[in-house]
Amino acid sequence: MIPALANPDRFMAFxxxxxxxxxxxxxxxLAAGLVLxxxxxxxDRQGYAVHIMFIHVPAAWMSLFVYAxxxxxxxxxxxxxxxxxxxxxxxxxxxxxxxxxxALITGSLWGKPxxxxxxxxxxxxxxxxxxLFLLYTAYMALDAAIExxxxxxxxxxxxxxxxxxxxxxxxxxxxxxRSLHQGPSVLRAGxxxxxxxxxxxxxxxxxxxLTGFGALWLVRIRGEVWRRRAAVMAMRAAA
Amino acid sequence: MSGFSLILRREFALAFAGGGGPLVAIGFFLAxxxxxxxxxxxxxxxxxxVAPGFAWxxxxxxxxxxxxxxxxxDYEDGSLDLIALGPAPLEMAAFAKALAQWATTTAPLAxxxxxVVAALGGKTALWPIITAAGLTGGLAxxxxxxxxxxxxxxxxxxxxxIAVIVLPLFTPPVIFGAGAIEAFGAGLDWKTPLLFLAAxxxxxxxxxxxxxxxxxxxxxx
Amino acid sequence: MITALxxxxxxxxxxxxxxxxxxxxxxxxGEAATLSGRNGAGKTSLLRTIAGLIRPSxxxxxxxxxxxxxxxxxxxARHAHLIGHQDGLKLSRRAGEEARFxxxxxxxxxxxxxxxxxxxGLSGLLAMPVRRLSAGQRRRLALARLIAAPRSLWxxxxxxxxxxxxxxxxxxxxxxxxxxxxxxxxxxxxxxxxVEAREIELx
Numbered sequence: 202m203i204p205a206l207a208n209p210d211r212f213m214a215f216x217x218x219x220x221x222x223x224x225x226x227x228x229x230x231l232a233a234g235l236v237l238x239x240x241x242x243x244x245d246r247q248g249y250a251v252h253i254m255f256i257h258v259p260a261a262w263m264s265l266f267v268y269a270x271x272x273x274x275x276x277x278x279x280x281x282x283x284x285x286x287x288x289x290x291x292x293x294x295x296x297x298x299x300x301x302x303x304a305l306i307t308g309s310l311w312g313k314p315x316x317x318x319x320x321x322x323x324x325x326x327x328x329x330x331x332x333l334f335l336l337y338t339a340y341m342a343l344d345a346a347i348e349x350x351x352x353x354x355x356x357x358x359x360x361x362x363x364x365x366x367x368x369x370x371x372x373x374x375x376x377x378x379r380s381l382h383q384g385p386s387v388l389r390a391g392x393x394x395x396x397x398x399x400x401x402x403x404x405x406x407x408x409x410x411l412t413g414f415g416a417l418w419l420v421r422i423r424g425e426v427w428r429r430r431a432a433v434m435a436m437r438a439a440a
Numbered sequence: 441m442s443g444f445s446l447i448l449r450r451e452f453a454l455a456f457a458g459g460g461g462p463l464v465a466i467g468f469f470l471a472x473x474x475x476x477x478x479x480x481x482x483x484x485x486x487x488x489x490v491a492p493g494f495a496w497x498x499x500x501x502x503x504x505x506x507x508x509x510x511x512x513x514d515y516e517d518g519s520l521d522l523i524a525l526g527p528a529p530l531e532m533a534a535f536a537k538a539l540a541q542w543a544t545t546t547a548p549l550a551x552x553x554x555x556v557v558a559a560l561g562g563k564t565a566l567w568p569i570i571t572a573a574g575l576t577g578g579l580a581x582x583x584x585x586x587x588x589x590x591x592x593x594x595x596x597x598x599x600x601x602i603a604v605i606v607l608p609l610f611t612p613p614v615i616f617g618a619g620a621i622e623a624f625g626a627g628l629d630w631k632t633p634l635l636f637l638a639a640x641x642x643x644x645x646x647x648x649x650x651x652x653x654x655x656x657x658x659x660x661x
Numbered sequence: 662m663i664t665a666l667x668x669x670x671x672x673x674x675x676x677x678x679x680x681x682x683x684x685x686x687x688x689x690x691g692e693a694a695t696l697s698g699r700n701g702a703g704k705t706s707l708l709r710t711i712a713g714l715i716r717p718s719x720x721x722x723x724x725x726x727x728x729x730x731x732x733x734x735x736x737x738a739r740h741a742h743l744i745g746h747q748d749g750l751k752l753s754r755r756a757g758e759e760a761r762f763x764x765x766x767x768x769x770x771x772x773x774x775x776x777x778x779x780x781x782g783l784s785g786l787l788a789m790p791v792r793r794l795s796a797g798q799r800r801r802l803a804l805a806r807l808i809a810a811p812r813s814l815w816x817x818x819x820x821x822x823x824x825x826x827x828x829x830x831x832x833x834x835x836x837x838x839x840x841x842x843x844x845x846x847x848x849x850x851x852x853x854x855x856v857e858a859r860e861i862e863l864x
Contacts (some may be wrong), residue, residue, distance in 0.1 A: 279654075328611075335608040342604045346595035351676060355658040356591050359651050360605060363587060367609050370640065374612040377636070378619055436677045446765055457753045518747030525712060526766050527738045660714045 209285050209426060216419040224416035230409035237402035250314035251399070257307035259407040261326070263414055264304050264333055267297035268365065270418070271340070275361035278354055285422070287354040288429070290361060291344060292421035296414060298337035304330055325375040332371045336364040443528030444536050451540030454513075455506075462548035465502045469549055472498045473556045484561050491562030492570065492621045495553045499574055500614055503546045503581035504606065508599050510537050510589040511656060524660055534586060534652035538645070542582035550574025569624035572634060573617040580613040580641040583648040590655035612640055663724050663731065663740045663813040664690045666711070666845055671720035673706050680706055684720070686847075686861065690813075693836065693846035693856055698863035704849035705746065707863070708816045711847070712743040724814070741814040742767065748803040750791045756798075757787030760805050769810035777808035781831070796823035801832075808835060815839065817848040821855075829855050 206212045238255040271293045277286035308327065309319050321327060343360055347353040455461045476494055477487055514520040523533050553574050554567035588606035595601060620633035666688040673681040680703040688694055696704045709715045711722050713733060724736035731740070750759045757778070764774035778784055781801040786794060794802065800823045807815060821829050833855025836846060840856065848854055 332608045332611050335604075339605045339608060342597075342601060343591060343595075346592065346597045346601050348595075349676060351674075352594065352658055352661065356655055359587075359655055359658075360591055363609065363651055367612065370612045371608075374615040374636070377633070378615050433677050443766065446762065450762055453754065453758070454751060513751070517751065518745050518749040519751065521714065521743060521745050521747075522749045522763065522766065524714065525737055525741075525743055527768065528766075657714075660709075661716060 207283060207285060212285060213423065213426060216423055220416050220419040220423070222416075223412045223419065227409050227413035227416055230405055230412060234402050234406035234409050237405060241398055241402055250311055253307055253311040254399075255402055255406050257304060257311050258403060259410040260300050260304035260307060261330060262407055263410045264297060264301035264330060266411070267293055267300060267414060268333060268336070268368070271297060271337075271361050272365035275358035275365075279358035279362070282354075284354075284429070285426070287358070288425035289418070289422050290358065292418055292425050294337055294340050294344070296417055296421065298334065298341065300410070300414070301330060301334040301337060305334060325372055325379055328375045329368070329372040333368065336368070340364070443526065444532055447523070447528075447533050447536040448540055451537055452544060455540065455544040461544045465505045465545045465549055466552055468505055469498055469502045469552060469556065472501075473559060476560065488561035488563070491557045491560035492566055492625065493618055494560070495556045495562075495570065496573065496577075496618055496621060497614070498556075499546070499549050499553055499578070500581055500610055502549050503578060503585060504599075504603050506545055507541070507585040507589045507602050507606075508592075510541055510586055511593055511652075511659075512589070512598070515593050515656075515659060520656065520660060524657065530653040530656060531649040534590070534656065535645070535649040538583045538586040538648065538652070541586065542579050546578030546582050547575055550578050563625060566621060566625055569621050569630060569634075573620050573637060576634065576637050576641050577613045577617040580637070580644045581610060583641070583644040584609045584613075587648050587651045587655065590652040590659070593656065593659035613637055613644075616640065662726050662843070663736055663845060664727055664843070665725040666814060666847070667723040667725065668711065669720050669723065671707070671710065671722065672718045673703060673710055673715065674718045675703075675706060679718075681710075681863070684863075688845050688847060690843040690845060691840050693840055693848070693854060693858035695854055695858045695860050696847070696849040696863055697851065697860055702863040704863055705818050708743065708818050708847070708849055709745075712741065712816055713737050714743075736814075739768070740812050741816060742807055742810075742812050743816045743818075744803060744807070744820055745818045748799045750799055750802060752790065752792035754791060755787065756783065756789055756791055756794060756802055759791055760787070760802055760809070763803070763806040764809035767806050767810035767812070769806065773809040774805065777805040778802070780808055780835070781805055782828075797825065797828060800824060801828065804832065804835075807839070813844050815844065815846045815848075817846065817850075819850055820848060821850065821852065 206215060234255065238252055241251070241255075271290050274286045274290035274293060277283050278290055305327075308330070312321065313319050340357055340360055344353055344357050347356055473495075476490075480487060480490065511520065514523060524530050526533075550571055551574075554564070554570050557566060557570060558564045585602070585606050587609070588602040591605060592598065592601045616633045616637040620630045620637060623633060624630040666686070668684060668686040671681060671684040672679065684707065686694065696707060698704055706715060710717050722733060724731040724733060724740070726736075726740075737743075749763065757775070760778050760783075761771050761774045764770065764777065769777075775784075775787070778787060781804065783798065783801055783805065786798060791799060791802070800820070804820060821832060824832065836854065836856045840846060846854075846856075846858070848858070853860075
């Protein structure tokens with residue numbers, strides 16, 4: 202599908218119907234997810250704070266997923282010098298930063314009632330997500346600092362790929378550090394031990410975030426394509 | 441004389457011609473050291489406890505100093521064109537530049553670090569691990585920093601942009617180095633983190649020249 | 662040894678602007694050509710594209726030797742000199758050290774570097790730091806590597822601008838020798854070169 206969409210005109214035609222569809226789907230899923238979230242019984246350990254989990258955990262998943270998309274688009278942009286791939290990477294970055302910030306903030310809100318602290322240094326997931334947020338801001342800072350688009354594209358792509366390679370190493374290094382310190386109580390976001398009454402709303406919220414990201418991403422890429430077309434037209438008019 | 445040694449010798453000469461090579465970075469290191477007791481309040485125990493970690497962190501920060509000059513000077517006066525078009529690959533020139541950065545900035549810092557720890561009242565017995573971690577981690581800092589320096593060529597933001605790009609990438613070596621120092625001090629297994637640090641540094645040294653060269657070529661285009 | 666340079670339908674874009682459209686040129690051994698045109702017409706970009714620093718949007722550059730076509734990267738790395746606008750000299754270093762580095766980097770030796778500097782009248786200045794040299798002296802120092810490390814193709818961007826009339830004539834002798842030996846010269850210049858050269862106007 203990706204090669205077929207690589208053509209800008211076909212992409213624009215595709216995204217014209219796909220974006221609103223994904224958006225509508227996202228709204229429905231979000232509504233369903235929130236309903237299930239608030240009707241779910243409180244957890245015996247976490248109490249009512251479990252409701253924040255449904256907002257926080259999918260955000261954390263998305264923060265990584267969006268970076269993977271950023272990395273993939275950057276790879277195509279660098280290797281094939283593809284302008285649409287570059288537009289996709291550029292469009293994804295602020296979305297990724299936003300969802301990562303949301304994950305950090307909601308994680309903090311969830312952490313206070315659950316473990317008694319707003320933040321826990323030395324938890325692998327929290328530190329990795331924080332570094333991930335820094336990687337997004339680094340990408341956007343570099344993008345903003347280079348004015349010439351022809352130069353910005355490969356440079357930001359290189360940075361995205363370097364970050365992508367480093368991310369698992371960062372995570373692993375913090376895991377290792379925590380094992381050295383036997384730190385504070387482990388963050389248990391879920392996983393296979395999660396009871397099904399929580400699993401369903403979590404997955405629905407996850408899908409809601411995914412389709413929401415899809416819709417917003419397509420819209421932003423369209424915006425980038427329009428912006429570039431307008432710039433080219435302005436250049437031609439001035440020449 | 442091979443291309444590699446030509447560039448290496450030139451980088452050394454330029455580092456010391458600009459006024460004392462590692463002295464700027466060492467000066468930064470010492471200035472921060474003198475500020476720490478003032479910032480922390482005078483309790484000697486607290487200072488001593490914090491000393492190794494602090495020295496390690498400031499070493500990482502000081503490594504960022506003079507990163508800007510790694511490629512920027514050559515880019516500005518046209519030497520980078522000559523280097524890029526020469527018979528030796530740009531990757532090799534990038535490797536030589538980063539190696540020179542390590543030798544003239546981060547390695548001297550690693551040698552000064554134990555004195556800093558001692559000055560702050562930390563355990564002097566830590567000096568072997570601090571030096572080892574500083575030398576190894578310094579290699580990672582120099583090569584990762586080179587990526588940041590090459591990526592920010594031609595942009596006006598310079599130093600602070602390099603820091604923003606590079607500091608997230610510093611996380612693994614900082615963690616492994618700190619872990620090694622702490623483990624050594626507590627009598628635990630310090631070899632494992634030091635090995636991880638070495639592995640990371642060697643991987644960075646092997647791979648980052650490709651990213652640096654790609655970024656430099658991009659800036660020249 | 663490059664015996665011919667062929668540029669076929671080269672198109673160069675800078676940003677969203679098409680700077681050069683459908684440029685073609687054939688240059689043979691012993692020939693010199695001058696690119697002229699107003700500032701911003703693309704002379705520097707053209708030279709840098711031939712040197713492989715800029716990627717063209719269309720067209721290609723072919724380097725031929727006596728034994729057939731050459732790999733472009735190899736041709737540039739071993740058989741061409743690019744002397745850009747800037748001198749590529751470090752101000753804090755001594756003139757002699759810089760000349761020797763540039764020559765050695767391009768395959769010359771310390772001896773040939775010193776001889777080249779002597780030829781261009783720079784012998785007395787070699788011990789001085791570059792920052793104490795005048796613009797004309799720095800230019801001649803940058804040009805020294807053309808003599809110190811002989812290569813067939815010379816891509817020169819405004820080579821003579823800071824030089825006075827006598828120095829230009831002296832460099833003209835260098836150019837003549839190079840062309841007589843089968844070399845090629847492509848220069849971007851506002852003023853004509855002190856040798857016979859085909860003039861190409863960039864619109």
